[in-house]
Amino acid sequence: MTETEKLQLADILCGVVVPLIVGVIIIALPAIIAPGAAAMFGEMSPIPIILTIGFAQMVILGVPLFLGLIWNKWAGGAAGFLLGTLWYIANAGMYTFDYFAWGYTEWNFFRDVSFLGYIVNAMLIGYIAGSLNKKSFSFKRMLVSSLIASIITAVFQFILNYQFALEPSRNMTLADPGYAFFLIIVPQIALAIIVPIIAKVFTWYGIYPGGRT
Template identity: 45%
Template sequence: MTDGEKWGLGDILYGVIAPCIVAALIIIFPAYLKSIIADPTLQAIFVDGLGEAILIIAVPMLFGLLWNRWAGGAAGFLLGSIYALYINDMYVQYSTMYPEYQPNDISTLGYVVCAMLTGYLAGALNKGSFSFKRMIVAGLASGIIGGFFLLWTQIISPLGMVTDIAYALFITLLPRIIYGIIIPVISKVFIWYNVLPRRPT
């Protein structure tokens, strides 16, 4: 066996154990935090919004920053579509009790557009740079712009999803600002350890 084919402790640790811990945290975090956090705003951000944040903000932004705009946009399209399907399924369930919830609501398209824009803009603004300042600016700008498009679709939704625009703006943009700072930090860690989808130039 060549060195690349040999199994080591690192393969088990980083290939099995670490991903399983992350997967468990993704499930445990929203399942148990709901009973701990009483404030509905914090619940919306940290409990209900965790899956949304990972799928339509964090991963597309990470791909955009570390790779390029096309990878970020493609990741956003795919993950935004998955999240939109999840939301669509929730609307189908709600429509049995509340007829105004229609599965083909415009807000589901907002999740796809938001994720695509976030990933694409992160890559387009960063331009493959490893500069932390540029990553922060690209992360914040892409997250905020994507958030505005999501909010727009929620405002024009016939479901009347947004009744308080200031609150909706806060709840939509705050996670994107937070991730606009966190994801560049994570990207920088990836760069330090040379875990990149492309070679540094």
């Protein structure tokens, strides 16, 4: 058994500084940046929505996508199931309780098919990307796999929102289908570009299952 290496500056940067920066960014998006964007572009602008709900969905879908690319389809699918389930419970609960508070007791979003789509999409994006990438560390292949998986899941979610969602959710999509699709596709295209870049950087440093660290 080898002796543990001494603590180095790189360890502090990667283990403390970088996670703190990421945490601050995650908090700043809904707390500071999104309200600022709403004040600048207007409440009806898609930018504040993308910076809040869109960013949250990027995290929920990004982790299984990343694991699918850098590990395998099973890891991506399993992570998607776990994170998608958490997102489903959180959103269904929030909307159900909100509508109850407003006096609309007939709407139970736990049975909204479009909300169940969060679980399915999170599983699909990780599984599809992993299946197409086949553990390749080629950036081009990771990018193409991510784009295909992201576009498929975005279209799938839009169909659920448009055709099968409960009336309150469905009406928002039917009111402006183009805008509704835009809000879904933009974060996922961004995700499909960002995640392969992160995955590629991880491979440079051997940070993957079976790697150096």
